[in-house]
Amino acid sequence: MAEQTAQPATADADSAAQHEYAVKTMRVSKEYVMGKQTLMALKGVSIEIKTGEYISIMGPSGSGKSTLFNMIGGLDKPTGGKVYIDEVDISGLDAYELAWLRCRKIGYIFQTFNLIPVMTALENCTLPMIFAGMSTQDAMDKGAELLSLVGLGDRIRHKPLELSGGQQQRVACARALANDPAIILADEPTGNLDLKTGKEIIALLRKLNREKGVTIISATHDLKMLDVSDRIIWIRDGQVDKIESRAELDIAVGTLEGEEA
């Protein structure tokens, strides 16, 4: 089994004081059995993500990026190796504990927004808090507060279909923050958005990362994302190809777009 260990970026001054890792994977592998063939989606990935970092996971489709992402999010279990979220080995958790972890520790943002269509923006935001046992009134108050934070204070009674894509993704960001998670996992958060709206969402994520200290892990194809990431993990062929910190990056993102910010 191939193994590749990623070194945490020592150059990153922002998180130098932190010694806690939000996510750690150790030689994580994942096999999918398809008929007689076994597909190795991940071949021993070891990464360490510090609390408060903004990480982008880049890689072509079929690289194992999404599989790794699901492992980190506790959505799928690895065939081999270990995944630690806030220093807890998630393979040792039962269904109730995993649900608690998903509810309290992790906020998810999806490419397709995944808001519940029958609920208003506010109800979408309060759902994770209701699962967490918060009273309806407290959840409503906090939901309204979060929606104003993402700039939708005047749209809390709208249903997802009455909102634009960018606005829906903002609601999803507010929902991801509902239970003050340690980690926000964003799977191609700008994939279904136009350039300008995509930028707004990236700026919003960056703001949440800075102001709330939330660790953000984002799988993406979007080069705009590189600009705000502390580190970029490149996945290729089920392995970590390289890990770059922003300082090492030499990509002039602004010129790729030909558009005013």
Added chain:
Amino acid sequence: MAVDGKARAGIERQISLPNREAVRIALRSLRIRIWRSLITVAGIVLAIAFLSSVITSGIVSEGIRQVTGAEVGTTAQERATQIWLISISLLVCVVGITNAMLMSVTERYREIGTMKCLGALDWFVVKLFLLEAGFLGLAGSLVGALVGFLAAVLAAMAQHDSVLTSVPWSKALGGLAGAIAVGGVVSVIGAVYPARRAGRMPPADAMRTEI
């Protein structure tokens, strides 16, 4: 199961979905698909109306027989046929509900997966679907039982004069309640398989975009 480490990081166990919220969510899901819900309800109405009319006409004929001594009602042979027909209609009703709920589960794949990503346990999802089926069942049974009851009483009144005075009304109302209960139970039974299927859905499916 590793116990150490969990306590250190404060991992707890997920708690329940309050009933009031579950009821609200289930009702809203039904309202948003009101036409489909009504079609499902129509199936239940028909089956329960049939059940209720048979029960009521049995009670009515018995009342008339006792008061007037007239030879009314069904023979044992007819009774057996009725039971057979009722069983079949209830079975068709269960299959109809199962089908409708399965469609609903498939349609809401991503919604269910998203809920699970947000921390819903398997049985939260099961609960929501059973509640939905229960509400459909109760609504359909209520209407169906009343329709069947009125039909049976009116049919009896067309043939006999003293129906209103000779019918044991408390017993007839008991029959009505029984028919409604049967409708509710049958609906929930029909939803068990779809609800369990929804509950077992892996949350990672919500992340997939190609559904």
